[in-house]
Amino acid sequence: MDLTTVVAEVMDLNRLAVSAEIPAAEAGDLKPGNPVEVLTVPPVTTELSFVSPNVAKDNDTVLVRALLPAGGALRPGQFVPLRIVTAVHTDCLAAPGESVVTGENGHSVIALVNGDEARQMPVQTGLREDGWVEIEGTGLKEGDSVVTVGAYGLPEKTKIRAVNP
Numbered sequence: 001m002d003l004t005t006v007v008a009e010v011m012d013l014n015r016l017a018v019s020a021e022i023p024a025a026e027a028g029d030l031k032p033g034n035p036v037e038v039l040t041v042p043p044v045t046t047e048l049s050f051v052s053p054n055v056a057k058d059n060d061t062v063l064v065r066a067l068l069p070a071g072g073a074l075r076p077g078q079f080v081p082l083r084i085v086t087a088v089h090t091d092c093l094a095a096p097g098e099s100v101v102t103g104e105n106g107h108s109v110i111a112l113v114n115g116d117e118a119r120q121m122p123v124q125t126g127l128r129e130d131g132w133v134e135i136e137g138t139g140l141k142e143g144d145s146v147v148t149v150g151a152y153g154l155p156e157k158t159k160i161r162a163v164n165p
Contacts, residue, residue, distance in 0.1 A: 021061035111147035
């Protein structure tokens with residue numbers, strides 16, 4: 001028998017933590033104390049307790065951990081989806097992600113529907129979540145219709161026909 005073989009593992013189920021590897025490009029705003037939502041049924045709310053200062057060279061990610069409340073239904077080794085809240089913006093406009101087109105120069109536009117044509121409107125983008133992008137731009141208002149299918153490469157003042165699924 002090998003002396004390094006594990007024959008038993010003792011674990012305190014009241015002291016569990018959830019770990020995640022976050023892409024380094026998205027980890028800049030992460031800090032201990034950020035709210036974490038474990039998207040299980042029922043959801044579990046906690047906060048980040050650790051954010052690694054190092055980026056893993058093999059997969060360009062940053063390791064984070066959050067301690068779970070005692071007495072939960074989660075088990076060691078279980079895979080769960082997470083949402084880490086780094087900022088909350090209220091009273092802002094958001095558009096479907098597929099309607100926002102960002103060019104090679106880094107500038108973003110949205111194709112705003114005006115009657116039977118679409119015109120490109122420059123926008124500044126903000127937070128992204130669940131397929132929506134925060135946008136800000138001159139002349140945009142709540143309820144504006146935007147092109148979502150085929151928005152990429154759409155020429156200025158293109159004739160369109162709106163189709164509601």
